[in-house]
Amino acid sequence: MENTYRCAIIGVGAPTQTWAKGGGHQIGYSHARMIEADPRLELVAAADIHSGNLRAFQEKFSVTKGYADYRAMLEEQKPDIVSICTYVGLHEPMAVACAERGVKGIFLEKPIVHSPAALRRLSQAIDESGIKVAVAHVRRYIPSLRNIRDELAAGTIGQPLLFMAGIDGWDLCEWGSHWLDAFRFFNGDRPVSWVTAQGRVRDLRGYGHAMEDHAVACFEFDNHARGLLDGGRRIGSGESDCAGAPPVMTIVGTEGVMYLREWLKKLEILGADGKREVIDPAGGDRGENRETTWAPYAAGMVSWLDGGDPPPTAWEFTRGTAELNLAAYLSMLRGDRIDLPWDEEAAAIDEWPLEIFARR
Numbered sequence: 565m566e567n568t569y570r571c572a573i574i575g576v577g578a579p580t581q582t583w584a585k586g587g588g589h590q591i592g593y594s595h596a597r598m599i600e601a602d603p604r605l606e607l608v609a610a611a612d613i614h615s616g617n618l619r620a621f622q623e624k625f626s627v628t629k630g631y632a633d634y635r636a637m638l639e640e641q642k643p644d645i646v647s648i649c650t651y652v653g654l655h656e657p658m659a660v661a662c663a664e665r666g667v668k669g670i671f672l673e674k675p676i677v678h679s680p681a682a683l684r685r686l687s688q689a690i691d692e693s694g695i696k697v698a699v700a701h702v703r704r705y706i707p708s709l710r711n712i713r714d715e716l717a718a719g720t721i722g723q724p725l726l727f728m729a730g731i732d733g734w735d736l737c738e739w740g741s742h743w744l745d746a747f748r749f750f751n752g753d754r755p756v757s758w759v760t761a762q763g764r765v766r767d768l769r770g771y772g773h774a775m776e777d778h779a780v781a782c783f784e785f786d787n788h789a790r791g792l793l794d795g796g797r798r799i800g801s802g803e804s805d806c807a808g809a810p811p812v813m814t815i816v817g818t819e820g821v822m823y824l825r826e827w828l829k830k831l832e833i834l835g836a837d838g839k840r841e842v843i844d845p846a847g848g849d850r851g852e853n854r855e856t857t858w859a860p861y862a863a864g865m866v867s868w869l870d871g872g873d874p875p876p877t878a879w880e881f882t883r884g885t886a887e888l889n890l891a892a893y894l895s896m897l898r899g900d901r902i903d904l905p906w907d908e909e910a911a912a913i914d915e916w917p918l919e920i921f922a923r924r
């Protein structure tokens with residue numbers, strides 16, 4: 565009989581979900597449902613500083629062990645896997661604490677870390693401990709996004725030139741990190757050479773940090789393909805989730821173009837061989853379809869801990885998304901292009917760069 569991995573969650577979320585910008589998305593509940601659905605995972609404990617949130621979560625998922633202090637939970641329960649579902653500013657200290665206490669695997673929420681210094685500390689802790697970190701960029705499992713990666717690798721539209729998207733009313737990190745990660749995923753997680761970005765920051769706050777009202781990032785991969793993400797405004801007019809409206813994402817190649825339409829349901833390919841459509845009946849922009857996103861995310865970790873290959877969400881593939889995200893904000897902060905790897909002055913910054921930008 566195969567063993568099960570004992571799981572714990574840090575940051576469970578409020579009993580009622582909201583998708584408003586700022587937090588309250590109850591992502592801890594998504595992790596709990598994912599764990600419940602996988603026969604190789606067992607949810608044994610949860611930690612949250614908010615006693616009401618913790619109590620409601622424990623009742624809903626029949627979790628008997630609840631803790632206000634996540635460190636006490638790690639000491640007493642010694643979980644194999646920990647889901648870190650708090651806001652970005654807490655990810656690095658919590659992940660490092662897991663690495664130091666012998667946790668085997670982490671399901672780590674995005675945005676990944678809050679600063680260049682935190683990224684360095686976490687990378688070091690991962691290297692030293694061997695802990696397996698899978699970032700919750702679960703959209704890597706969405707069939708239409710996997711199709712784009714496969715079609716690009718097969719050369720259907722030639723060499724990639726541009727990955728482009730606009731996200732109405734959102735930012736470059738809380739929502740935007742998903743699309744930055746998708747662009748990296750499409751392009752084989754290749755290194756990014758430089759990033760240039762600019763943004764409008766006023767008084768907006770959410771997820772425990774300053775947020776921009778509108779920012780645009782442009783970057784180049786080492787194969788000269790470019791990424792363009794408008795965090796704040798859609799590209800084109802009309803509702804992007806309606807049939808016939810502007811695409812959610814556009815990928816331009818030397819010999820064709822791909823449009824991702826109707827909230828990831830329809831992939832339209834105009835390649836050298838003519839026009840073709842690939843329909844994913846599940847679709848879904850938030851990765852809420854558990855069978856196509858959360859289930860393979862869980863299975864990927866189980867197989868990795870069993871000795872299999874790292875899954876597409878593994879640190880070695882997704883770490884670059886944290887770097888890209890932070891580099892965009894560093895570019896705004898400096899008013900200059902950031903060449904990667906960034907310099908030592910940037911590496912020493914230990915604060916959400918947008919926070920510094922917002923104070924100016």
Ligand SMILES: NC(=O)c1ccc[n+]([C@@H]2O[C@H](COP(=O)([O-])OP(=O)(O)OC[C@H]3O[C@@H](n4cnc5c(N)ncnc54)[C@H](O)[C@@H]3O)[C@@H](O)[C@H]2O)c1
Nearest residue numbers: 575577587588589590591612613614617649651673674700
């Ligand atoms: N992967 C995805 O598709 C996806 C979707 C939505 C949100 N998220 C990410 O999930 C994270 C959480 O967002 P949310 O909206 O679900 O949060 P939330 O507001 O619903 O819940 C956060 C919880 O963390 C708890 N918390 C705060 N400090 C803590 C501490 N020191 N120790 C233990 N618990 C603590 C809070 O009390 C709260 O219960 C964010 O980083 C967000 O970007 C990811």
